[in-house]
Amino acid sequence: MAELPIPIPLPLPDWIIEFIALNWETLLKIAIIPGLAFILLFELIAVWFERKFLADAMLRIGPLYCGRVAGWLQLIADALKLTIKEVFAPKGAHKLLFYAVPIVAPTIPALAVVLIPFGPDWILFRASGAGLLLFFALTSLIPVTTILAGWGSNNKYTIIGALRSAYLYIAAEMPLFIAAAGVVILAGTFDLVKIVELQSKMWFAIPQFIGFIVFFIAMLGASERVPFDIPVAEQELVLGWRTEYTGIAFGLLMTIEYACLLAWSLLFITLYLGGYQGPPILGPGTASGIFWMLVKLGIVVAVAIFLRVVFPRYRIDQALRLGWRYLIPLALLNIFLTLAMKPYLLAMLQ
Amino acid sequence: MMSETKGIMRISWGPQHPMSGQFRFILETDGENVYEIIPDFGFTHRGIEKILEYRTFVQGIVPFERLAMVDAANVGLAYVRAIEDAANIEVPKRAQYIRTILCEISRINSHLYAIGLAAEAAGGYPAIFLWTTADRELFLDLAEMLTGARWSYSFFIPGGVRADIPEGFKEKALKVLSYFEKRLIAYRDSWLENEIWLTRSKGIGKLSTEDAIKLGAAGPSLRGSGVELDMRKEDKYEAYGEIDFRMAVQKEGDCQARFMVRFLEMIESTRIIKQALENMPPGPFKKPVPPKLPKGEGFARVETARGEMDVHVILDGSDKPYRVKVCAPSFRNLYVISKLPKLTKILVADVPVVVWSFDPWYLDADR
Numbered sequence: 001m002a003e004l005p006i007p008i009p010l011p012l013p014d015w016i017i018e019f020i021a022l023n024w025e026t027l028l029k030i031a032i033i034p035g036l037a038f039i040l041l042f043e044l045i046a047v048w049f050e051r052k053f054l055a056d057a058m059l060r061i062g063p064l065y066c067g068r069v070a071g072w073l074q075l076i077a078d079a080l081k082l083t084i085k086e087v088f089a090p091k092g093a094h095k096l097l098f099y100a101v102p103i104v105a106p107t108i109p110a111l112a113v114v115l116i117p118f119g120p121d122w123i124l125f126r127a128s129g130a131g132l133l134l135f136f137a138l139t140s141l142i143p144v145t146t147i148l149a150g151w152g153s154n155n156k157y158t159i160i161g162a163l164r165s166a167y168l169y170i171a172a173e174m175p176l177f178i179a180a181a182g183v184v185i186l187a188g189t190f191d192l193v194k195i196v197e198l199q200s201k202m203w204f205a206i207p208q209f210i211g212f213i214v215f216f217i218a219m220l221g222a223s224e225r226v227p228f229d230i231p232v233a234e235q236e237l238v239l240g241w242r243t244e245y246t247g248i249a250f251g252l253l254m255t256i257e258y259a260c261l262l263a264w265s266l267l268f269i270t271l272y273l274g275g276y277q278g279p280p281i282l283g284p285g286t287a288s289g290i291f292w293m294l295v296k297l298g299i300v301v302a303v304a305i306f307l308r309v310v311f312p313r314y315r316i317d318q319a320l321r322l323g324w325r326y327l328i329p330l331a332l333l334n335i336f337l338t339l340a341m342k343p344y345l346l347a348m349l350q
Numbered sequence: 351m352m353s354e355t356k357g358i359m360r361i362s363w364g365p366q367h368p369m370s371g372q373f374r375f376i377l378e379t380d381g382e383n384v385y386e387i388i389p390d391f392g393f394t395h396r397g398i399e400k401i402l403e404y405r406t407f408v409q410g411i412v413p414f415e416r417l418a419m420v421d422a423a424n425v426g427l428a429y430v431r432a433i434e435d436a437a438n439i440e441v442p443k444r445a446q447y448i449r450t451i452l453c454e455i456s457r458i459n460s461h462l463y464a465i466g467l468a469a470e471a472a473g474g475y476p477a478i479f480l481w482t483t484a485d486r487e488l489f490l491d492l493a494e495m496l497t498g499a500r501w502s503y504s505f506f507i508p509g510g511v512r513a514d515i516p517e518g519f520k521e522k523a524l525k526v527l528s529y530f531e532k533r534l535i536a537y538r539d540s541w542l543e544n545e546i547w548l549t550r551s552k553g554i555g556k557l558s559t560e561d562a563i564k565l566g567a568a569g570p571s572l573r574g575s576g577v578e579l580d581m582r583k584e585d586k587y588e589a590y591g592e593i594d595f596r597m598a599v600q601k602e603g604d605c606q607a608r609f610m611v612r613f614l615e616m617i618e619s620t621r622i623i624k625q626a627l628e629n630m631p632p633g634p635f636k637k638p639v640p641p642k643l644p645k646g647e648g649f650a651r652v653e654t655a656r657g658e659m660d661v662h663v664i665l666d667g668s669d670k671p672y673r674v675k676v677c678a679p680s681f682r683n684l685y686v687i688s689k690l691p692k693l694t695k696i697l698v699a700d701v702p703v704v705v706w707s708f709d710p711w712y713l714d715a716d717r
């Protein structure tokens with residue numbers, strides 16, 4: 001007797017159904033903020049600001065002609081230029097990996113942005129039980145892509161750059177995770193919205209001061225910013241793990257640095273600087289939430305860019321020593337202090 | 351001490367590289383450790399010693415300065431002094447003082463460039479390189495006022511200098527120097543005492559006194575290792591015998607010490623220029639020299655910004671030198687760099703800092 005075909009029901013999770021049933025609000029979130037337009041605009045403005053700021057510190061003028069006003073179109077011109085250049089893989093490169101990485105890698109930090117609340121209800125995907133965990137799970141994939149890019153390029157500079165990237169990322173991510181654990185202990189939840197709501201009276205930067213400092217330094221390491229731009233050390237490794245890329249593939253890889261900075265800065269704001277909390281300037285609700293997120297983001301990114309003017313680069317062993325010998329013990333100390341003083345700290349927050 | 355094992359990967363540092371300059375170092379590495387640095391000479395060989403045999407003495411000054419354009423006055427002086435030594439030409443006092451001033455301007459230019467390159471070598475985009483470039487402008491302006499040229503002065507000729515000090519030069523020079531002294535403090539505070547720069551340079555590329563002498567290091571690299579040797583003090587050429595200045599010496603022998611020597615030398619240079627301007631004697635600024643010089647042999651050593659440059663000239667009675675031989679400081683320092691991994695631990699990331707702490711000018715090594 002032939003077996004009867006059993007109809008398999010598709011028990012899709014609620015969030016996918018909700019996701020598929022697009023309403024205008026979801027569409028707005030995906031397209032504008034915190035979605036596509038926001039991420040691209042952030043990269044545009046951050047690069048423009050960085051160029052102008054660095055130029056000012058270096059007694060130069062910076063981009064000037066494209067777009068009439070302070071060269072704001074320069075990055076778009078550069079991107080256009082990159083699109084019309086040839087993309088080719090070097091001899092002996094692993095073609096699949098070589099071409100896959102520039103496509104896959106920039107989506108990872110962009111995906112992490114999805115988890116960040118921009119208002120009490122303005123969050124693209126609220127993983128209520130595990131927002132923070134999911135964020136770390138996603139960002140842990142970044143060094144995998146850099147290693148694949150470095151190895152797939154079949155070049156000595158890229159191999160060294162990729163290995164440095166992996167070392168640095170591990171040394172930076174451990175303190176990030178441990179510092180964030182202090183916040184989780186204090187808030188009692190992984191849900192980023194709840195963490196923000198707990199900060200309505202006082203930002204976690206104060207009760208979690210050690211974690212705040214550790215997180216900021218480690219964040220610079222995780223997004224490969226100066227003084228931790230060791231994997232792309234131009235002076236010895238040409239361009240580190242992205243040496244062999246040309247054309248728009250190179251352009252896409254360049255966006256990773258800023259996308260990472262964006263993702264980590266947003267998490268930093270969410271965990272320590274009160275997230276979307278702030279005086280309701282644009283009325284109660286989402287609008288002022290987004291406004292405060294953008295203001296705080298601007299300040300954090302400006303500080304990160306300022307450091308680029310001031311500091312040279314650490315050597316990889318010095319950065320690892322900083323990570324393992326200072327940041328991780330400090331982050332652990334932060335956890336112990338949080339555990340010991342939790343009732344007092346919670347009373348402080350009320 | 352490193353073990354004798356060779357590295358497992360060869361990395362080419364240069365000649366087409368963001369930081370190497372027109373030169374190639376082949377690095378034998380194992381991961382981050384560098385076991386051997388092999389300099390690969392010859393990318394900028396122009397045969398200048400041979401070219402000089404086909405130029406008259408005055409024409410020869412121009413190609414000779416191309417040995418180290420950033421330090422054109424000191425390098426040109428080495429050749430001019432060698433000719434003067436061969437033909438026994440006395441130089442008027444006033445010309446000696448003018449030469450001293452231009453030499454020190456040139457030295458400040460060169461050291462500013464070196465410190466800026468160190469900033470480039472140690473990190474992504476510290477502003478220091480552009481700051482030093484902007485401050486060099488002032489000294490290039492001074493040189494232009496004095497000689498009419500900003501880089502390749504060709505100002506020294508056998509028997510004196512081409513022109514006298516112009517009017518208003520002294521006032522302008524003093525103004526520039528007083529501004530520059532403030533800027534030097536800014537460099538010290540923002541760069542030479544920068545925390546991360548110190549972690550990158552203190553104890554890195556250590557060269558002991560014995561090794562520095564044995565390997566024949568030159569200039570700030572030698573004095574950075576605690577050896578008191580400065581041709582300006584040793585030979586007292588031009589006006590240096592009559593001017594009060596200290597020799598910049600540091601004991602440590604690491605990258606930071608070499609840059610501190612350059613920094614202190616810039617302070618001394620400002621003092622030398624001031625004194626030379628104050629004590630400028632009156633009189634002629636050059637002495638006529640016949641185009642054909644008698645048979646003879648001459649030797650001169652001059653403390654250029656990169657160290658002692660020796661020039662040996664043989665004259666055969668015509669208006670051209672029979673043979674010119676140059677012993678360049680950068681060549682000697684490149685030899686020291688190639689031996690350095692045997693003496694101390696060097697990582698791949700240290701290579702730019704170490705190499706530029708010796709401040710090699712590949713053009714005078716290749717000639």
